Amino acid sequence: MTNIEHNKRNQINNIVSVVKLSSLLFSGICIFKRFFNNGDKVVDNMFGMYMISIAILTLSLIYGLWAFSTTRKFNSKHMKLIQLIENFIFISIFFGVILISGAHASEYKFLFLFIIITATIQSGMKQGMIVATISSAIILAMDILCAPKTPINQYFENDLILAGIFFLTAWPLGFYVRIESNHIKKLENLVNEDGLTCVYNHRFFHEALSEKIRSCEEEKSPVSMIFIDIDYFKYYNDLYGHQKGDDVLRTIGCMLKSNVGKEDIVARYGGEEFAVILPNTSEKDAVKIAENIRSKVESTYFEGEENQPNGKLTVSIGISVYPDKAKNDVELIKSADDALYRAKFFNKNRVEIYSSILDDLKNDIDEKHIDLVTSIKTLISVINAKDRYTYGHIERVVAYSRLLADKLQISEEEKKDLIYGAYIHDIGKINISREILNKRMPLTDEEWEILKGHPLNGVEIIKPVKSLEKISDLILHHHERYDGKGYPDNLKGEDIPFLARVLTVVDSFDAMTSNRPYNRRKSYDEAIEELRRCSGTQFDPDIVELFIEVIMENKRGILSV
Template sequence: MIYKNTLNFNKLKSANYSIHLLATINFIFVIILNTTLEITQVLYRLPLHWIIILSNIQIITLLFVSYKYLSKGFITALFFSFVNIIHIYYKYSSSDNPLYVQIMSYRFITILLSALVVMLASKQKKYQKSIEDNGYIDSITEAFNHRYFQERLDLELLRINRNDSTLGTIMIDIDNFSKFNETFSHRVGDHLLKFTSDVIKSELRLIDIVCRYGADEFIVILPDIKKNQLLQLSEQILTNFNQSILKEHQFNNIKDINVSLSMGFTIYPEVASNRNELISQSEYALHHAKQTGRSNIKIYRDVFNDIRTILSSTERELMTSLRTLLGTVSAKDRYTLGHSERVMDYVIKIGKQMNLDQNRIKILKIAALLHDIGKVEIPQQVLNKKGKLTEEEFEMIRQHPVYSADIVEPLAGLGELYKIIKHHHERIDGRGYPSQLAGDEIPLESRILTVADSFDAMLSSRPYKEPLDYNQAIEELKNCSGKQFDEEVVQAFIMSFNTSEIKENELNN
């Protein structure tokens, strides 16, 4: 251990020495360059317009050295400026050339600008040092850390509320980062984190703030932004990342791992109503993006608001309560809400393909969203258990359709909603639950919900199973047609996907 620490110390010492040596060489180069330019002007009686050109080169280098080396750089700039002023005064003051006044003005302006640059650079370095001293910088990515994010988010929300503006957040996750680390080592993984941070920063505005949020997650705070700009910016980050990573020689062998980014975003106050929702909605949208295919971007979508528009006032009040309840389920099992939304999209496809009327599709949408709400009655450790369930635990899971149906029963005006939800785990061959119904005894909407629910479950990663890809899931639906699933519903579901959609989803997974 002592030997290893000594090696690390020697490496650090060597790295610091190299940085110091490089800075010294840079400084000496600037001195030599300016000395050469000055001697050239003294030894040769150059026309004033050439003097101006050489002076402009000197001005640029002197401003650079002032910014880079602060007080030492300013003294250097001051010295060369005064030498040049004296030289020009004695050599050209008797001349009537109007450029004489111009070049003298340049020199005095250089001194003033150098002083201003030193002042601003010093202020910036003090600010940077205070941030580092307070522990706000992540050492691997050089982005701000989680602690800074929490404090800065509060400050930005205060400012946004005061100015009646908007605030967006984008949560970004590196797809397959764990597999990447296992394959290439944590050292290369750290390079990937830094690379990702740099790509994100390159696409942001000066007022945006990128922070490292988790092991392989970043979150960006974006003040004064619109929803369409958030989407555009997210797409730019994703495109830049996918293009740039292919050019990085240290990541030449990553094609098999399919490293990319998934992103979720939301905006305050248009969608999120407080700081907690800004974070939770971004997390949820990111989770949804990863569930629907990696290398994906999703905005937080409040599906309850979509449904409320098609309900009566009494039903809307009940839906508000159900939303809170489903939020409780989602807190216990984050998979549930995203799963329900995707199932809702699938049942709409099937319903349209089977030419169901709008009212039946409306009820199907609500059934899809609420079909797992009964999981609120099931302990979290059972919902997320990785190992095999006990008989007692499995019986709890089998009861969730009944729990869900009982909870939504007050929505009496929505026709067959109760039956649709209660029987969405029945099988065509009669071996399902809770009532062992078979064939046409099962409501058509329940049969539709069964296919959509099962298909999304096949694609999803859960604590107890690995996901299938789209082709595998489609094959599983076909294989189980006539036994677990209604053949007509399966056929309609497959037909509702066109070839481009399936191919796109395969690429995303």
């Protein structure tokens, strides 16, 4: 339930509470009037005392139920049940008051109007008409059973009119409540929906995600997240114009809505990016849904798609699941986005499931070091928060390292070490201040010396984890130069560990092609030229040539990530 709905429900409950309290006061007045009639004293009438006590206890119970039901402790299902019980108790108490005050001849049959009004306001026309029917049946049955047997039952005739009033109260009031609810729903849709695609907007997405996670926490069930990005959408927009691009967005928005369940939330997350929240959905089921969406988009014809780089208009999809792979809504979004990044990086038009490199690492280390690896993961998250460049840099370096490892045809063990090293290589930055990491001006000599200390810091951090000893050389020497002018040990040529030389090329290429606080981003062609220019001085020439082949082979996919 959104904040708007919460506020609306609270306001309605406040109004209804006033009406219910008024009806209880009227009921109390009726009972006291009955036993104080003709000036009798209560103390002289033990039966009256008994009945008044029962009435007071009943009223207290009703009040307690009312107060309890209007708290925010219950979800909508529980509230509906409480309201049904409450309505039954109110009908019962009013029936008792009418019986005590003369049954068919009672002047207080109008008390049923209170519960008819409150039931209609709270639950709508249907509930109001049900309560009106029950109330009418009670008063008419009393007229038939209790009234004197006369040719003309005046009480029955009068109460037929009262029954009509009951229904005329419930019907138009319920109709108004329905119109008002529909109107509010339309207004909410205008606020919550994306005007172009008619799916939910970015703001509502975050509200709904928080609520779905809260709900699934209570039910101990998973929440799956799907991130969807249209491949080469900028290319399509540039070629055919934004109007045709908008048509694509609308079509895909409708396609997403028609391929998920009623409880699922489809939202436009960004320009050409959509997100789907799947409550009570396992990773396995989320993959099926995602693959179905990917296949539907691929098989749908979009005007001019034959001119797209891959000949079709397609989507890349990333998946993550709470709580298995994320602890909260922020981590769920980030991990799904990571998976989407990998899907786009590796040839697009595919579905990728989020997997953390450090989570994979846990399978390869001693059990006693699991907590330390978890701590390392936390440290990397802290670095990402301090340095806005580092997070994307790590993901890209890992992706490049996978591609280059395949090109180098190294063993699976070495490939694993390279990937782990790529993920952890900047962990030593935890000890460097945010001001130095994000400084736009050139660093001072003192600041530069501090920054150059991060490889040594990184080795010290992972030293307690014996299973990570193999990648300590990558962390320590990824800033060494092939000509011996690097740091921290001024190693030269093949004295630099092989995987460290590989990581140096990958790390430097991404640094050149990324937005950094202190230098201009190079194009991929410029970065390739820089690699060749520094081949044999800063970089191992053999590794440079193989890496350039990797970039050229995957250039189209890399450029559009």
